[in-house]
Amino acid sequence: MAKLNAAYVGSDLDARLNYEIDLILDGILEREDAALSGGTAAVGRNAEGRGFALLGESGFGKTRALRRTFVKRPEFAGFGTPECLLVSVTTPSPCTPRLLAETVLAASGYVPTRRLRENEAWDLVRHHLKIADIRIVHIDELQHVVQTGDERVIQKVRDSLKDLMAPGSGVSIIASGLPGCETLIDDDTQIDRRCRVIRLEKLKLSTDLDHVRETVIAFATLGEIACDEVVADEFLARLCHAAQYAFGILVEYVQDAVRVALQSASSALAPQHFAAVYVARTGSRSDNVFLMSAGWNAIDVARAKPFLEPTLPADRTSVPKNWRNA
Template sequence: MDWNRQQVAAIARIRATLSPSELEKAEKVKRINDRYLGLTRDTTFSLAFNNLVASVAWHDPQDENRPGKRRILAVCGESGAGKTRTIMEHISLIEAMAPYTDEDGGTVNPVLMYEPPSPCTPKLLAIEGLRKLGMPVRASIRENEAWDTFRVALKAHKIMFVVIDEAQHAVVAANAVDQQKIADAFKGLVQMPDWPVRLILAGVPPLAEFLSEHEQLFTRRTAIRLEKLEGTQGLATIDEILSKIAAHGEVSLNLPTDPNVKFKERLSHAGSGNFGTIVQMIRGAVELAVLEGAPEVSKVHFEKMYMAYSGCLEHENVFTHAAWQELEPLKAFMRVNDKAPRTRRERGEKQIKFGDRP
């Protein structure tokens, strides 16, 4: 079955139900979300990616085992920091990472990007890479065989850049032995004398800890940490992206400027200080204004957006609550009765054994 054809037809049917005005608004919302918002940290990303490409250009098969070569780029940050979007943007800007037609007339994509399953094992990490390449994998394959097959497959498919997103899945629940196996596998990927591979790892802080504990990776990686938007500099960045996204939506801003209201501080708190999450929230508020046909984005749009995003009660909205600093956005959806019931041990009651009456 041709799923692409089916998808195009299904979307066309949906579009046929919308009025020209609704279609125009939908297209505007798409343009808002498609735009990439660069920061000063993009300069660091650009340098790191260019260095990876350059290291392939001067690849020397006779010198692959020399330590100190930075063949791994690690991007760490909290969920919602904008790791994946930033990586994809920079890949799209580098000609050496773009698909091309090889000497046999085939199309080659030198970048393989995939996400490990969760929970994960060293073997599953290799198997998922093989599956992403479209290769059949038998269930009985041994761990070392899976990694050998993966390395051969990378050469056969002319993959030079492997991006593992949410890489913490591979290590967060792994014991010391499995973590060492993964570290050895990563080292093996970037040290193949007959084919240069560069590795890009993205994940939340457990990944940073893993990379710091294995010297064989520490000496081979460049690390970029995506920090939270905090303090005066963070608020200035929020101010900048507010203006940019409003311009993308072709609407003006009508937001509180009273320092006592602390609107930008509330927005930062609502997004836990994470750039990607804050961008999504601003886009969500602008999207509401666009769909309403409003000429400006107001505080009310942010209130509605936050309620939709968080599932909070109306009186616990970060943008209206007097004691907003005390609210926990990640728990806004929870209610009093949502907590798991305490166990007998937690209540101090006697544990019931098999055969006892309760």
Template structure:
């Protein structure tokens, strides 16, 4: 039974990309046993397209089970740390398998212990989220040592491997010939495109599903009307993660205000509170502002598709004094030699 404050998070709305992702994951899990080599697959997409939710859905279907002889963990699921190393990733996996000595040991010792625990825990699949951290954007280098270790780990453990991440994670696989040879074709989880009729209809159907679940506790405007649906699209850039994020904020605000009504003004406030400022199109009123034009122009749609895309790193020019200081510092080092 949904409670009002969790009604958005507990509304699972399968759509084409989500269903394909979960189906492919289930297939990999089902055929992991007895495969001649590890089955590997990647979920790739922009932030907030539902990759982690797809992993969670599969993980929940095969959740750990307490048996008389211990805990069975069919799926070992971890999130890649920033700048991963073999020791840090192995430690996360050991902790996920409840190893009391997860923090201790050399790289080889942790790996040996991890393989033993994976076998004892009945692990059939390893899931690694945020796989793009295997690629250092600053140096444009792949963490080859960790990637090689992961390949050997799944080979030795004879388990399936699922990775999920931003599009940059493909470089990790592309630049490792042996790893690439083990991966099936990736599952892409794109944002919804308003200009694609099928995707637009699917996005509107998702709005309808949220309206149905939220409507059990709140009086709402019609989410699926042409104008209102376009406002939702412009507010989220077609990203499901942003949609759930700001609908959740609208629900929280209504609960705190002790009201069961969520109207356009409430959606306007929730959107402004839930979405980071840079992620909205600049120079335009909020999509839930009555002044907002709901004409789907090419210029507007192009700007909306930029929502959620990280801003390019800004490199500020150094001052003349700083440049001179730097030059003097270098000269001093050379002179000292």
């Protein structure tokens, strides 16, 4: 299971992410070349930091795809440490501009010795990133900024990101989050022209079934079990529906189904293994997408509520009052 959980099934998104990162790195190299040739790295379009935003609903696999790309790139050797030219942070929730600045500082290896004012914190971010030779900042869960509902906070974050990307700093920004993050980008011309946007779409039965089939086969192979019964188009359509057409959730379904199969000593992945995962995730025992003969595609999976079945010890005859919170 450790091998299974650590596995990653690639997609066309990986090529797009690598292309966008290539553009960012090319801009960094062009600024350095300009400086080495006796010119200035702070003039013209290439003086600005560039970036992109990866937007999609929860469960689409945004964070995992980005982190895998970061780890695989040789330019990001030491990813996860302040020695890497890229740092990755998660937007605090609730978010304030000062907390976001302090989060970036901590990831880049700087620990303030006192509480910083908001403007001090961002000044220090720009100064420290330059000293530490950190060129790219990845900000995940950026929707936490928008979710504050405070336009002043949103604008302050916009202005801070623009300052980071401006000539003189030239930091490149990679953002990821829910589609609501678009307001941070689309509503500001300066950010919009510096950042490209990748919008992830839901899985489509008309175009994505082959990729879903390859995913099931890949994880079954890692688990060393057969999967002939669960790779037909009709079953894969059920799997997509159960996963709300989100690729990240679909991967979790397949991983968990393989776990159920291995725990039951099965030699092949079967519909009942996916059905068990569906019950564990939704609590639905009557309308199971994987077992219904008809009408499964009308089930509103998103409205199903998780449910934990209490397991009583041998010497207990009643359920403790707080078992739901256990």
